[in-house]
Amino acid sequence: MRGVVFECASRTTCSLTTDDAGRDNSSAPLFVSSVDRLQMARDTFHVPVLEREVVSYLSASAGGVVIDATLGGGGHASALLRAVPDVRLLGLDRDPEAREASRQRLEPFGSRVRVIDATFADLRDVREREDDFIGAAPVRGVLMDLGVSSHQLDDGRRGFSLRVDAPLDMRMDPSTGLDAASVLARLDEEQLRTLLARHGEARFARAIAASIVSSRPRTTFELVAAVERAVPPAHRRRGHVATRTFQALRVLVNDEEFQLREGLAAALDVLDLDGVLVVIAYHSGEDRVVKDVLAEAASGGCRCPVELGCVCGAIHRVSVVKASAMMASAEEIASNPRSRSARLRVARKIVP
Ligand SMILES: C[S@@+](CC[C@H](N)C(=O)[O-])C[C@H]1O[C@@H](n2cnc3c(N)ncnc32)[C@H](O)[C@@H]1O
Known part of the structure; x- marks a missing residue:
């Protein structure tokens, strides 16, 4: 555990910090730039989910x-730029391969696009830093299409997928932070149990944590094997037995809980009046955070009885466009199975 702190500030937020400013050079980054590979992957990098709906809200x-706070392969971005001729797009992604792929894909749109290296938790700084691009123009939309891209999942070197044997890396930005194997090498059994329980492994969190600690996996298949040893076949749910363990680890490695809360708050701040925030979440924990943050921004903390209307002076910053999340159609799910778990929520800023 030397130099690593695992903390849970609340029931929903755990984070991992190191005493060397979040950098661990013990394992070399796996990212190797290759323009040829990116060009080949351009069209298959990621199929955008709920594209029609996203474009229509923006x-x-x-x-x-x-x-676009999650550029990925630039799929949503290019659809929007095609549909709305005089919109300009500031795109960011923490993954260098995603930035490179979208730069290439969005090149035909010339000066209407700028692609930058940032995380969405940094959105407020980005607004200031990129003032020469945004200028006096209103920020009319922020898109957050959460989670990982198909490219990240499918790329054998990244360690996100439980179906491809690879070193356990899982960093969206491979140049910073601890990779997943280093995290697993440092967490103790109780910390692992807490992490797994928080991400839905209620019944077998203890057994999986013990199995991981006894083997300290360094590859995806070693981690799958550790989970399989802990969960008896008769108790395995639909889907892969290690799915939730992989997800929990990815969320911690990329500090996704912090990123999401900070990113949503910053997005609401940087939007101009009437601007819309469009968020797509891919698992229930993520969607719950989005729903709660938007509900809180809509109510401003007001608890006045509905019949009375608001008399407490709370500031209702946004209007939530639809109470329930929108989902992909059966047709879209059939052509793009990764859209199955997508939950789209939209809020409009109604106070400057
Ligand atoms: C689902 S993909 C987005 C796909 C994109 N909408 C498209 O149409 O190609 C999610 C992307 O968000 C990026 N990402 C995830 N968390 C991020 C964060 N906190 N800050 C910046 N980018 C992030 C990932 O690296 C990934 O490329």
Whole structure:
């Protein structure tokens, strides 16, 4: 555990910090740039989910700027730029391969696009830092299409997929932070149990934690084997037995809980009046955070009885566009199975 602190500030937020400013050079980054490979992968990098819906919610952005806070392969971004001729797009992604792929894909849109290296938790800084691009234009939309791209999952070197044997890395930005194997080497059994329980492994969290500690996996298949040893076949759910363990580890390695809360708050701040925040979540924990943050921004903390209307002076910053999350159609799920778990939520900023 030398130099690593695992903390749970609340029931929903755990984070991992190191005493060397979050950098661990003990394992070399796996990222190796290759323009040829990116060009080949351009069209298969990621199929955007709920593309029609996303573009339609952002279509009133003409004359303004939209921030795509999760560029991925630039699929949503290019669809928007095609649909709304005079919108400009500031795109960010923490993954260098995603930035490179989207730069290439969005090149035909010329000066209407800028691609930068940032995380969405940094959105407020980005607004200031990129002032020469945004200028006086209103920020009319922010898109957050959460989680990992198909490219990250499918790329054998990244360690995100339980179906491809690879070193356990899982960092979206491979140049910073601890990789997943280093995290597993440092967490003790109780810390692992807490992490797994938080991400839905209620029954077998203890057994999986013990199995991981006894083997300290360094590859994806070693981690799958550790989970399989802990969960008896008769008790395995639908889907792969190690799915939730992989997800929990990925969330911790990339500090996703912190990123999401900070990113949502910052997105609501940087939007101009009437701007829309569009968020797609891919697992229930993530969607719950999005739903709660938007509900809180809509109510401003007001608890006045509905019949009375709000008399407490709370500031209702946003209007939630639909109470329930929107999901992909059966047709979309059939053509893109990764859309099955997508939950889309939209809020409009109604107070400057
Ligand atoms: C589902 S993909 C987005 C796909 C994209 N909408 C498209 O159409 O190609 C999610 C992307 O968000 C990036 N990402 C995840 N968390 C991030 C964060 N906190 N800050 C910046 N980028 C992040 C990932 O690296 C990944 O490329």
